[in-house]
Amino acid sequence: MSPTGQPPAAPQTTGHEWDGICEYNNPLPRWWLYGLYATIVWSMGYWVLYPAWPMATGYTAGLLGYSQRATVLGEVEAVRKERDARGRAQLASATVAEIRADPALLRLALATGKAAFGDNCAACHGSAATGRIGYPNLQDDDWLWGGTPEEIERTIRYGARSGHGEAHLGDMPAFGRDGILQPAEVEAAATYVLSLSGKPGVAGASAEKGAEVFANTCAACHGPEAKGNPELGAPNLTDAIWLYGSAPEQVVATVTNGRKGVMPAWEGRLDPATIKSLAVYVHGFGGGR
Incomplete structure (x- = not known):
């Protein structure tokens, strides 16, 4: 008997029976069905707005053009730039001696210097810094203007006969052409x-x-x-x-x-952090004193 005293209603079945076991026909609650339908409609919106369908050479980008991968890569790049900015600020404020004494700054300086050398110096001194006629070999221990890290930094910063007010000066006179020697x-x-x-x-x-x-x-x-x-x-x-x-x-x-070779002044063309990094990198070739 039910709590109301009435006999329970006979359950509805689907009409299927196996070995005396009937399959009941209990419809899902309407709220559950409506929720299911809503998720289907919602998913269609996602298909249209966001990347969804794989293609032969890519995927549908969606109307919003959103990419979670691109977002993550952008965040990683922002963190890297912030870290590099902090490191470059430290390079700019530190002396060459302080950079060489700090392992973290030294690693950053060598990486920065290597890239800057390839972009700005290798055209004259060679990619291996071995030089050629008229352009010094930076691998040896022969330095026209001194081979300490600080002297190398000054040469990079101001150059030689570059026109900069702080540049190295000193010419090889034309003894024969000017009649000084026979x-x-x-x-x-x-x-x-x-x-x-x-x-x-x-x-x-x-x-x-x-x-x-x-x-x-x-x-x-x-x-x-x-x-x-x-x-x-x-x-x-x-x-x-x-x-x-x-x-x-x-x-x-x-x-x-005579000889009047010119080493350009890189001050104003390269920032202080890069110039110091170049000095550390060049000194590290093994020819610095």
Whole structure:
């Protein structure tokens, strides 16, 4: 009996029966059905507004053009830029010595310097920084203007004969072209300086006469022992490193016509953090002192 005292109504069945077991026909509640229908309609809206259907070469972008992947990548990039900005601010405010002493800043400086070198310096010095005639090899330990990190930074920042007020100055005069030395004296001087590094000189020229010419004309810049002077950008003439070539005719051309190579000033073209990073990176080649 039901609570009302009436016999319970006979249950409705679908008419299906298996081994005496009947399948009841109990319709779902209307609220549940309406909810189902609403989700179907809602899903159709998603199909139209958001990426939904795979295609042969992509997917439907939807009217809103929303991409969760793009959103996540954008957030990651924003975090990276913020981190880089903080790191670059630290690079800009730190000295080169402080950068080299901080492992995290050093890693950032080397990565920044490598990218900047490839973009700005490799065209002259080569991708491996080994240089070529007229462009110094940065892998060795021969530096016209000094090879400490601070000296390298100054050279990058202001350049040499670049026109900047703080640039390195100092020219190799055109001794032969300007009539300061006679051709025979030029050849003798070339023969003498080549002999200092064990190289053959100009045929028929006297190294003894060249030593006299060197003492009277060249020692003021290169030093009495021809070891060079970084303050003037005068190279060491006793080693085997020759910026403009060590063949006798090349050395004669240098003494005759002089050299006035230009290193551009990167201040104003590169930010302070990049310049310091370049100094650290170049010094790390192994040729820095």
